[in-house]
Amino acid sequence: MEDLIIRPMTAGDVEDAERVSDEGFFELDTRMRRTAGPAPERRSTAHRAAWLERTHHLVRTDPGGCWVAEDTSGVVGTAVSFRRETLWCLATYAVLPGHQGRGIGAPLLAAALHHGRGCVRGMLSATGDQRAVRAYHRAGFELHPQMRLTGRVDRSAIPVDALAKVRDGSAGDVDLMDSLDRLARGAGHGVDHELMLRQWHLLVTDTTTGSGYVYVDERGRPALLAASDRRTGARLLWSALAEAHDQVTVGHVTGANQWVLDVGFAARLQLEQEGYLGLRGMKPPTPYVHSGALL
Structure with missing residues (x-):
């Protein structure tokens, strides 16, 4: 995409990144909803406030690990990662519905992974989204099923x-x-x-x-x-x-x-x-x- 820019996230981008994340995960939850499961919900006011505070915290501690994808319509993707000692972690990775499958996710994830260069360990928690888990597998992550x-x-x-x-x-x-x-x-x-x-x-x-x-x-x-x-x-x-x-x-x-x-x-x-x-x-x-x- 010629108009796509991958750039470091700033404090001013955090609310846009939350919107992308909320819409992305709501669409995923709706698409993957189990028949007997509860109806997907968007973030509550309290959960949204916690998300915003956490992401502002990570932008401050790890500016090199926090990225957004932007086109002429605004922020359409986000990846937030951080390093603690010798461990790299991926906190958030999402692309806005309607913009997925357009080559946005790969450079976003690559930018976040670059922040972890030199780390001997890596952790991330993934949904069942097949595009994302394939990308994590290609990046060298072993996938261990989770339960709740x-x-x-x-x-x-x-x-x-x-x-x-x-x-x-x-x-x-x-x-x-x-x-x-x-x-x-x-x-x-x-x-x-x-x-x-x-x-x-x-x-x-x-x-x-x-x-x-x-x-x-x-x-x-x-x-x-x-x-x-x-x-x-x-x-x-x-x-x-x-x-x-x-x-x-x-x-x-x-x-x-x-x-x-x-x-x-x-x-x-x-x-x-x-x-x-x-x-x-x-x-x-x-x-x-x-x-x-x-x-």
């Missing part, structure tokens, strides 16, 4: 000791959390903990028998969990589920984390397949439930 658990928690199944030794976390726990991140995925979240502490509720446990943390996001879902062992991970997941008062989703569950299924089935949640975890230079992290965008 959904439903209303059977509160009578919550173990009586689920909340034992689990407390509210704070910025004072960042060193502990980064050490757990490094054990699981080879790199700490670093400055991303500052963002998550503003947006989400943090639960932490740190005892002689195990340590770990879980963030509960603005939609009441366990958003990111890392633990030193599976038993501690299960205790933290139960603690997060205990905070749910309506429908809950535990997403981004890989086959390496069967302990999550143990908890989910005990809580009477329903299991579905959901997209792929793309990995390069690493095995699926465990005990770990990754964030879709901050990985």
